[in-house]
Amino acid sequence: MKNKGLTLSQKRSITGLLFILPWLIGFLVFYLRSLIQTVSFSLSRIEFAETGGYTSTFIGLENFRYALFEHADFNQILVNSLVDILIDVPFIIFFSLFIAILLNSRFKGRGLVRAIYFLPILLGSGAVAQTLELATQNIQGGAAAMVQEMTPASGVNMDIIIDVFLDLGLPIRLIDYVEGLVSRIYEIVRASSIQIVIFLAALQSISPALYEVSKIEGATTYETFWKITFPIVSPLILTNVVYTIVDSFVNSEVVRIAYETAFSSYNYGLSSAMSVLSTVMVCIVLTVICVMISKKTFYHN
Amino acid sequence: MKANLIKSKWESIVNDDVKMNKYLRYMHKGKALLFSIFKGVILSGIAFIILGPIISIVSNSFFSPTDVYNPSVFLFPLEPHLGNYKLAAMRLxxxxxxxxxxxxxxxxxxxxxxxxxxxxxxxxxxxxxxxxxxxxxxxxxxxxxxxxxxxxxxxxxxxxxxxxxxxxxxxxxxxxxxxxxxxxxxxxxxxxxxxxxxxxxxxxxxxxxxxxxxxxxxxxxxxxxxxxxxxxxxxxxxxxxxxxxxxxxxxxxxxxxxxxxxxxxxxxxxxxxxTIQSTISFVDRVKDPLISQLYVYAGVVLALLPILIFYLFLQRYFMEGLERSGIVG
CATH class of the missing domain: 1.10.3720.10 (MetI-like)
Incomplete structure (x- = not known):
């Protein structure tokens, strides 16, 4: 016998393993080993030798204690970026669902509008985005905007509007929230482009027959949304929440401070501790939110 | 006599129905119109938020130094020139x-x-x-x-x-x-x-x-x-x-x-x-940040150009692929 008794399914499983082999090696060498190393770095003090090697001494949780209680601004930055994310996420989700629904209906020039809305995916990260951000601060163009600021004759004065809302007796917290969102609108639009695409794809997978039936039965648009659109889209809300949280954490200040600690002050142990802390934080937030949302999610198959 | 009465009654009912139908149709059309206006306003507003910075960068990249300090210049430079692009392309x-x-x-x-x-x-x-x-x-x-x-x-x-x-x-x-x-x-x-x-x-x-x-x-x-x-x-x-x-x-x-x-x-x-801004301010001695910024804008346009061309050509496939490739689990 040539095959030494390997069954067909065994052979297939070997082929399958061959297909994922490159990834598996990469995962073990680059991810798993690095993760373990990061954790062990965070528990020790790293000292560099002249030759490029290093010695590490085990110091227990000292790095974590330092990062949380003694470092000048790490815990503040951590909490701030967490709060920012928690504030932004619900809005990004609603916003992207809303825009996806608008983009899903038929109208003239839909292709062009979609192309514009997908632009931020391409421009939303890295060097170009950093430079774009700089330009957004004066969205109306360099010096011209400065002149406008000095002579606030034209344009909308935010303060007046805020005062009007305050006089109406709306709670200050709500006004602050809305004001914060409005002032960060560009970032929010930019951060929600992938979510729009995901929702749009989900909306297009809904069979039109469902809408026809509900229309014949006399359902209003409002009812159709809550009874058809929302349940079918709901599994993707979870996906989008996860994506939003991860993505905004990657771009947050925490990453920058960990990076600087490692490569400017060469404190590898502390930097690793910061990374571990922020990752654990993200994981906790993700688990809590996932448990909360997945209870209310509807899976149709 | 009786037949006449019935006939007139019938006609008035039909008339009412026609009126009602017309009314409903106008209502419906009005609603649809309002909705599409609303949609147009929102979509174009947000499209402006996305495109705004890009438009301003492109227009700024053509500004000459005198345009920067001319308060009457907005979006359209008075003396457009390609000098920013030349220097940016050279330094890049x-x-x-x-x-x-x-x-x-x-x-x-x-x-x-x-x-x-x-x-x-x-x-x-x-x-x-x-x-x-x-x-x-x-x-x-x-x-x-x-x-x-x-x-x-x-x-x-x-x-x-x-x-x-x-x-x-x-x-x-x-x-x-x-x-x-x-x-x-x-x-x-x-x-x-x-x-x-x-x-x-x-x-x-x-x-x-x-x-x-x-x-x-x-x-x-x-x-x-x-x-x-x-x-x-x-x-x-x-x-x-x-x-x-x-x-x-x-x-x-x-x-x-x-x-x-x-x-x-x-x-x-x-x-x-x-690093282009610091290079230009250091090598070419453009110390005014407002003016050296113009070169940054030109550089950004130069760097974005390949992506934008690429995107314009493949945009249709890209969207099709996104929709079909089942990112949607």
Whole structure:
């Protein structure tokens, strides 16, 4: 016998393993080993030798204690970026669902509008985005905007509007929230482009027959949304929440401070501790939110 | 007499119905009109938020220094000139750097498509022990922020060694930093920029393809790898395009890995762009930030141009691919 008794399914499983082999090696060498190393770095003090090697001494949780209680601004930055994310996420989700629904209906020039809305995916990260951000601060163009600021004759004065809302007796917290969102609108639009695409794809997978039936039965648009659109889209809300949280954490200040600690002050142990802390934080937030949302999610198959 | 009465009554009912119908139709049309106006306002408003900075950058890149300080100039420069572009292109060493970074981006993308599609295919079609656990690991690599493992990666490539073989022959491990090799190696083992996401996309797509295609190929005598290569990969074109575009654009835009591995400046256009303002203010003695900013704008336009052209050509396939490739689990 040539095959030494390997069954067909065994052979297939070997082929399958061959297909994922490159990834598996990469995962073990680059991810798993690095993760373990990061954790062990965070528990020790790293000292560099002249030759490029290093010695590490085990110091227990000292790095974590330092990062949380003694470092000048790490815990503040951590909490701030967490709060920012928690504030932004619900809005990004609603916003992207809303825009996806608008983009899903038929109208003239839909292709062009979609192309514009997908632009931020391409421009939303890295060097170009950093430079774009700089330009957004004066969205109306360099010096011209400065002149406008000095002579606030034209344009909308935010303060007046805020005062009007305050006089109406709306709670200050709500006004602050809305004001914060409005002032960060560009970032929010930019951060929600992938979510729009995901929702749009989900909306297009809904069979039109469902809408026809509900229309014949006399359902209003409002009812159709809550009874058809929302349940079918709901599994993707979870996906989008996860994506939003991860993505905004990657771009947050925490990453920058960990990076600087490692490569400017060469404190590898502390930097690793910061990374571990922020990752654990993200994981906790993700688990809590996932448990909360997945209870209310509807899976149709 | 009676017949007449009935007739008139009937006519009035019909009349009422016609009126009612008309009324309802107007209501409906009015509502639809209001809704489309509302939609138009919102969509164009947000489109402006997206396009605004790009428009302002493009217009600013044509400004001459006198336009900057002329308060009556808004969006349209009085003396448009190309001087900003000339200097920016010179300081960026535009064509050479662009070519270098395009080669790099294209190379990494090809490797990514090949390796991640293989892994995706493996996860979609084969059964092997611990498959669920392994796929959970893929999802973890998507979720895990890369900065958690940046230090070990840095150290790993600082003294790169395969099973001690290299130090055996050279006496010391290789230092792969300050080159683009680490990125190629990472992509080769599906651990590059967002590889997990690409594996996920491919897996979803392959799962959606009918099994009959492969069975037919198998019966016709094609081997597994031949089937994958010549049949499945061709059928997965939308997913390949999506991943290709994502990978190209993100790799082109990426700063994190470039900084981490301190890649050479003359091989990466966007990295070079990030220092153009200081280069110009230092070398060309343009100390006024408002004016040196003009060169930054010109540089941004120059750096964006390839992406935008690329996007305009492939935009249709991109959207089709996104919708079909089942990012939607």
């Amino acid at each position: 060493d535009y064509f050479k750097t662009l070519l270098n970074s395009l080669i790099y981006v294209a190379g990494v993308t090809l490797i990514q498509i090949f390796i991640t599609s293989m892994a995706g295919y493996g996860f979609a079609r084969f059964d092997f022990p611990f498959k669920k656990l392994l796929f959970a690991c893929v999802v973890i690599t998507i979720i895990l922020p890369t900065h958690t493992i940046m230090l070990p990666l840095y150290r790993h490539f600082r003294s790169w060694d395969v099973l001690g073989l290299i130090s055996l022959f050279r006496g010391e491990p290789l230092n792969l930093l300050q080159s683009q090799t680490p990125m190629y190696i990472l992509s080769l083992f599906a651990s590059g920029l967002r590889s997990g996401l690409y594996i996920y996309i491919f897996r979803q797509f392959f799962r959606g393809l009918p099994k009959e295609i492969e069975e037919a190929a198998l019966i016709d005598g094609a081997g597994t790898f031949y089937t994958y290569f010549r049949i499945m990969l061709v059928n997965a074109m939308p997913a390949v395009l999506t991943v290709g575009i994502f990978s190209m654009v993100w790799q082109y835009n990426d700063m994190f890995y470039v900084q981490l591995f301190t890649m050479p400046m003359d091989k990466n256009l966007t990295f070079r762009l990030s």
